[in-house]
Amino acid sequence: MSKKSYRIIGILLVLLLCICAGCSAGRGEKYTVEDLDNLAEIKIYSAENHELIKTISEEEELYQYNQHSLFDDSDTEECQEELEKGLEGAKEEYYIISYKNPVARFGKKEPEENTTITLYENTNIVKMTVEEESIKGLSIPEEFLTFYYELSEEEIDFYRSLAE
Numbered sequence: 001m002s003k004k005s006y007r008i009i010g011i012l013l014v015l016l017l018c019i020c021a022g023c024s025a026g027r028g029e030k031y032t033v034e035d036l037d038n039l040a041e042i043k044i045y046s047a048e049n050h051e052l053i054k055t056i057s058e059e060e061e062l063y064q065y066n067q068h069s070l071f072d073d074s075d076t077e078e079c080q081e082e083l084e085k086g087l088e089g090a091k092e093e094y095y096i097i098s099y100k101n102p103v104a105r106f107g108k109k110e111p112e113e114n115t116t117i118t119l120y121e122n123t124n125i126v127k128m129t130v131e132e133e134s135i136k137g138l139s140i141p142e143e144f145l146t147f148y149y150e151l152s153e154e155e156i157d158f159y160r161s162l163a164e
Contacts, residue, residue: 039066040101040111044163047092047118053163061162065098068158083125083148090120094163100134119159124151126159 042056042065056062095118099111114134118127130145151159 038100038103039114040099042162043097043099045095045097047095050095053094056162064158065162068155080148083150084127086125086150087120087123087127087148090123090125092118093121094119094160096159096162117159119156119163124153124156125149126151126156 039062040057042062043052044054044056045051046053056065095116097116098114100114102109102112112134113131115131116129118129120126126149128147128149129142130147132140132142132145135145
């Protein structure tokens with residue numbers, strides 16, 4: 001091959017690289033669907049009057065919400081009753097409802113309710129309820145879709161900050 005052929009191939013490669021870089025930069029997306037775990041939005045309601053306080057759909061806040069996932073590796077099944085008893089007499093403060101985008105490409109395009117986290121006043125214990133419709137193909141009783149977690153001060157402050 002001659003020097004002219006190498007130059008033409010080099011120019012074409014640089015041009016192709018610029019085009020590819022331009023396309024990905026032009027998307028303007030900071031997070032991928034996997035980063036957001038398909039989370040579409042979060043709605044926060046006052047427990048006292050069920051009034052909508054705030055709707056969160058900004059990607060950065062959704063990403064931060066996913067980083068504070070309640071699921072952990074600890075054996076929570078053994079302490080569920082104990083945590084539930086710890087909430088006796090506690091007053092509900094906020095409902096944090098997360099919505100996910102539907103998985104199907106066709107049909108319903110509206111976000112689907114996924115989970116509800118209930119925050120209580122003066123306690124670090126929260127209740128999380130998984131929406132039955134978010135589990136496709138199975139009918140699971142509600143008692144198996146409710147979980148209790150004890151959060152650290154930092155975690156509970158994060159969830160409360162969402163409402164403010």
